[in-house]
Amino acid sequence: MTRQEIKLVISDIDGTILNDQHQLSPELKEQVARLQERKIPLVLASARSPLGMEPLARELGLKQEPLAAYNGALIIKGDAENYQVLAEHPLDRKELQKMLTLLQEEFPDLAINLYSGLDWISSQLNRWVQLEAEITGESPQIKEDLLDGLDQLGAIHKMLLIDEPEVIEKVYSYLEEQDFKELACYLSKANYLEITARQVSKELALREIASYYQLPLEAVMAIGDNYNDLPMIRLAGLGLAMGNSPQAVKEAAQASTLSNNQNGVALALAKYITKKK
Known part of the structure; x- marks a missing residue:
């Protein structure tokens, strides 16, 4: 069976797009630019707050894409200081x-x-x-x-x-x-x-973001490194685990890439979408 073409990428931040020095690599920035040339959104999904996510989104050149903060408890679009709520699930x-x-x-x-x-x-x-x-x-x-x-x-x-x-x-x-x-x-x-x-998870965030873009789940690639990323990794058409992930996360993913210190996300984008290293 031929895998559906990837039209949306959802990625975790810490331990995934960031290396252990909490930095973004030039190789990742290049691959994100190639995604944008193909009009393929990259959406960041993290336990971080919007303010902790926005500088990274800005550094990657992500201007129009939503941010799934607090593991999807708050999904916003626009500047963090003046944002539009797309979905939220507060604590009781x-x-x-x-x-x-x-x-x-x-x-x-x-x-x-x-x-x-x-x-x-x-x-x-x-x-x-x-x-x-x-x-x-x-x-x-x-x-x-x-x-x-x-x-x-x-x-x-x-x-x-x-x-x-x-x-x-x-x-x-x-x-x-x-x-x-x-x-x-x-x-x-x-x-x-x-x-x-209780209903909050990156699985729900993936569903809500895919719905926002009016795309089937099969057209989504999800990348993460830890247990809280498992729900979206399992649900996505292509779920990838980082090389630094626990073994249980790797076993649940369809495929894995190199670690966050070895440009794992950039390599995955090149392999599965842009075809250019």
Whole structure:
């Protein structure tokens, strides 16, 4: 059976288009320019916020393409400062309030971060939060008691918990034992625990973006490196795993490419779409 021609590419950011120094390669920029010559959109899908994604999109020359932020909890188009919401799936308020209460009681030293649109509110400015700020280029608002004034915030799209891997493992196990019907937890790194609305996933983001472009799923190529990328990798017409992916992610993908430090995405675009290295 002949594979359908790829007309849309959806890619993760960290560990995928970025190398371990959090940089984009000249080879990738060249391949993205070749995609644009063929009028094939490249859409970035990430756990990052819009503000953490837009500089990379701008550096790649992606001006009209949507951004799927917070793993698809918020999909926007346009400048981050003046964007149009294409789709959003915020956290349930009652369950969020319950989870925050439990976390502040059981893990008082945990760095808790809330993301609402462009706003990043953190419970403390420790080394983990400072490192996240350096990686994303954003600055959090510090508020020790996140429950205070919670009702005044707009839609909250994601909560991020950061600490040592062994602490996050305990937090993850604790939250999984609680009765949260509307919220879902997943590890994006060994020391990063993300909480979103249960229906949020990169699979849903892929469906919504493909619908926006009025393209069948078979015409989409999805690229990622970690477990939270698995839903879109499985769903896409061509799902690719990075060479730095865990073995389980590689096994679920149709194919794999080299690592993020070896221009894996640029090579995949050349192999499957532009045919030029």
